[in-house]
Structures are given as structure tokens and as C-alpha cells.
Amino acid sequence: MLNQLHHTAEDMIRHNGGRATAGRIGILAILLAEQQAITHREIEQRLPQEQQLDRVTLYRALEWLAEKNLIHKVTSDDRAWRYHANRDVQSHQHAHFKCTCCAQVICLDKLPVERNWPLPAGYRLQEIELTVKGLCANCC
Amino acid sequence: MLNQLHHTAEDMIRHNGGRATAGRIGILAILLAEQQAITHREIEQRLPQEQQLDRVTLYRALEWLAEKNLIHKVTSDDRAWRYHANRDVQSHQHAHFKCTCCAQVICLDKLPVERNWPLPAGYRLQEIELTVKGLCANCC
């Protein structure tokens, strides 16, 4: 199963004209396997012992994956970015839930975010980031 | 005028049972004078030369002010918190605009945020944080 994801990951990377290195494939496979958005640290922990990457390499791989729209970054209030695979390329809406107790972050893809809010005159909207905070089922 | 704000600030602090120290009063007056949400660094810069505070003191004062609901923190994507005075105690809704060019953050208090979005079963909503990103009038 994880093997399957590695295959998928490799395809996604090659389709974007990038080198299919063990690091990138491993990272993307981990993100594909994960329902939640996870941190740099959590990705590191999920990488097999024999394939630990330098912190910088990890950051750069994530940057590259985000650039190619294979994953996206989620801003949080603990100043650690979390990452999540983009399963369906277009419809990512940046709506997330973060548990204030266990810090888990999940994607609320169904959440409709209106794009025509009134801004002050002369302002232009580019992107909406919406985070709902609360308690997850486990922490309730 | 700034004098007036100092007076207001001092009142707000005393009403919450805190010590009215020069630092706290100065910080709160600065935040009251500001339309935007500003960073730790920007607060430091606005403090008069003869009254510079230690970084830690500033952080702790901000923490205290936020605890007492006199100000609020705004999460951003550059992992620096921004602070803004709570003029009217109840109706703060955590809706903000951030310019992707100059990093300015303003409050969009008028923005209505619905509080009854569908969450997964067992999840409880506590707070909604919404940031609209785009270009401000100056940067357009």
C-alpha cells in the first residue's frame, strides 16, 4: 500500500519535470498517506531510519512540491507550517480545522468560502485562509 | 493626543487589576493609536528611545494584555504575531486582511463570519480565524 503510494508519488514528481529522488518520493508518499496536515517534524519522524534527510533538504523538497502544486502549506498559530498533499489539483480552498488541545490539523475541503467579500476600496483579493479552531472528537 | 491614549490605556489596565507600569501603558497606547495589527518589532520601534523595553518584557506584557482581552493576537504566515487593540470588547471576530506585498495587516471587523459550519461529528468549534490575503491599495 505504501509501495503503491511511492509509485503514485514518483509519477506525480516526474510529471512535473522534477528528479525522482528517494527523498522527494518518500516525503510525498508520506503526505499522500496522511489525512491530516503534518509538520516538518512529523514528516521526519515518519521517514524510515535508513533514509533520514537533512532538515534543509526536507525544507527544500517541501518548497519544491508546493511550488509544483503537489502539496500545500497550512499556516498555523504555533508558527510551524503544516503540509498536506493536493489530491485534486484545482479545488483546494485553504479551509482547515485545528484542534486547540492536540494541535491536529485536518482539511475541511467541503467548506465553501465566498470569494466576494467587501474589501476597502483599492484592495485586491488573492487568497483566503480560513482556520476553524476547536476541539476534535478525541479531545472533546 | 498620544497623551490622551496613555490615559485611556492606564484606565484599561487598572480596570483589569494590573499594575500600571510605564511599559504596559506605553505598549497599549501604541496599539490604540494604530489602525493596523503590528508586530513585536514594530511596537519596539514606536517606543520612545528613553523607554525601550527588554524583548522578554514586551512579550510578557503583550501576553498579559491579550489575557485580559485588551488586545488580540493575529496569526500570520510569516510566523510573527501581530497585535491589535480591542476597542470594543465583545465583537471581535478575527477577520483580517494581509497584503502579500508589504505585509501590512488590517482588521476587517465588518466581515461576517458564520459560526455554524458543518464540522465532522464530535468536533466542537471554538474560534474562527480568517485571513484574506491580497494587495492593499498602496501596492496594487
Place this chain on the structure above:
DNA sequence: CAAATAAATGCAACAATGTTGTGATTATTG
């Protein structure tokens, strides 16, 4: 398949933001 090369990696050093512990200082109270 081997060599060439552009891309990716690892290491060291740095930067920014924020936190913790502790002894000194100060606003407030009586």
C-alpha cells in the same frame, strides 16, 4: 555503458521569533 551536466543534497553557519529561570527593581498597599 560511460561521461557530462544540471539538479539535488548535506553541512555549517546564521537569522528571526519566542520562551524559561532567576535575581533585581518597582508599583501598590497599609
Place this chain on the structure above:
DNA sequence: CAATAATCACAACATTGTTGCATTTATTTG
């Protein structure tokens, strides 16, 4: 004015992320 509890300043540390550069590696080319 003295007592005292709150606040402050300093030092040291933690976390997250970035930059520069020499080394390694995936891919391409002959």
C-alpha cells in the same frame, strides 16, 4: 515609609526556517 507581590532585565536556550557552498546523484547524451 516599609512590606510585598508583581513586574522587569538579563542570560541562556529552544524552535523554525534560510543561505552559501562544496559534494553527490539522477538523468541525458554520445
